[in-house]
Amino acid sequence: MNHITQQLLQIVSDLPDNFRGAFNIREDGQCAGRQSSDHVRIESKTDAPGLVIQVEPGTRGETVYIPACVTHGDVDDLVYNDFFIGENADVVVVAGCGVHTDDDSEARHNGIHRFFLGNGSHVVYREKHIGTGKGAGAKRIDPVTDIVLGEDAVLEMDTVQLSGVDSTTRKTTATLSARARLVVRERLLTDGDETARSEFEVTVTGDDAAVDLVSRSVAKGRSHQEFVSVIKGQARCTGHSECDAILADEGTVVALPGLEAAHPDAALIHEAAIGKIAGEQLLKLRTLGLTEEEAEARIIDGFLK
Template identity: 50%
Template sequence: MAALDAVQKRLFQEVADLHNIPEGAYNLRANGESVGRNTTANIDITSKTDVSGIDIRIKDGTKNESVHIPVVLSQSGLKENVYNDFYIGENCDVLIVAGCGIDNCGSQDSEHDGIHRFYIGKNSRIKYVEKHYGSGDGTGKRILNPVTEVYMEEGSTMEMEMVQIKGVDSTDRTTIAELKGDAKLIVRERLMTHGKQYAGSIYKVSLLGNGSSADVVSRSVARDDSYQKLDLCIIGDAACSGHTECDSIIMDNGRILAVPSLEANNIDAALVHEAAIGKIAGEQLIKLMTLGLTEAEAEEQIINGFLK
């Protein structure tokens, strides 16, 4: 494995909780180059030959294993597109940890656009964790535009944890999923913007098979002069069930646009959406301030609890 500097090590800790080399399969990437890779008997990682990126192939029946594929950028002005494809066999149970951290101390924009495609076999269960983080005191922006595509076979389950709570100046996040019969998708998104940051988050989930289901929940906080757009769409083409929820806190001069949509193309499609945008309740602040916290400290406690 290539030597990492202190900034790169910190970024890996922030986006993937990596303090040491992870167990199992991994592909670590820094400033556009692979800095470490490991495969196992059941999980193979190979580089693409036509574009930048990797193929991850997981054998049938693989259980209790993990794949770590985080990316970090510490070079100002670096921009990259990476394509990662996951081919997951049947009857698997695997943890996949991705994410990107950018530290920009220069004057040029740094950008990482990652396209992840998941092909999940029958009756497999995948937990996917994707964290985004930005830092650095430069004037150049930290830009992340992730695209996630999920194609789920019968009886499979995908649980997605999507987190971005600090330092990213601009992001357009797009998630597309197609579910066959009895497949189940669970999404928990946590998002915070501040300063003049922008975050767009799009979900388009197609429930194609009988018994398929999706539960997509987004919690967000917009502070200062930041702007968020949340676009959640579930399409029911079969006897299925879908639920989306947007729950947002708006502060200072922040702005939030929530665009929920449901499309039922089958008489037995049961689809529900919930949305709420509001400020922190005054009684919550007062209660915490009576315990000795300042108003700012009380706000932080409420926000941390909300995004947990």
């Protein structure tokens, strides 16, 4: 691994030194390191660039790391990763991504992740995205996540975009069987002329399943964000989506909620709140000795946490 990859890994994955579990490190479209464990097997796909990650039924307490890094311009990295989670397994998956360019060429990563969760399984899925480098080339990250939850399966998705990504389109689709549960927490920060679009489409087909989708974002500079969510209730279920956004400078945000109830016992809710930081919040912190810039940064940091 080169030194840029090492720096990006510290930011997006927190992969421990001498880690003994399952991991795969992707650098500029190539494998820079791989290891399976007794209960988690990682293999290369045979029909496309990417991985097949298989977690044995009943596996508990393991963390799987699959970070990807692009360290220079003129790289368009496309990868397909499939996760097969055995019944009653309980694992953590960490899939951070960092893109870096110091020249005028574009650096892009497009990770297409598919999750197939067996009955009664539980996955905590964490992804953290960042763009770095002083080059004029665009830094792009366009993740796609496709989720299929078996009966009583639970997936908790925590996705964070820190800064420096010029353009991102984030697409997530999910299908929930009976008593399955999907929890999504998205946090986005854009600045300058950056653009971000998040698309969520969740279809609930099983009785007593539930989805809880919450997005918190901050649009600074002249950046633009779009949040599109569609929850389709086709059985007795609960669904909740929420978009909370702070505007700073000349930033803009568009929220487009969609609820489709095709069952009389589908209870679906959407909430949205977009606005600037309240003046009294800034004033309170300034009376404690902070400058206006420091106060704003403190509020934004707390909001995104």
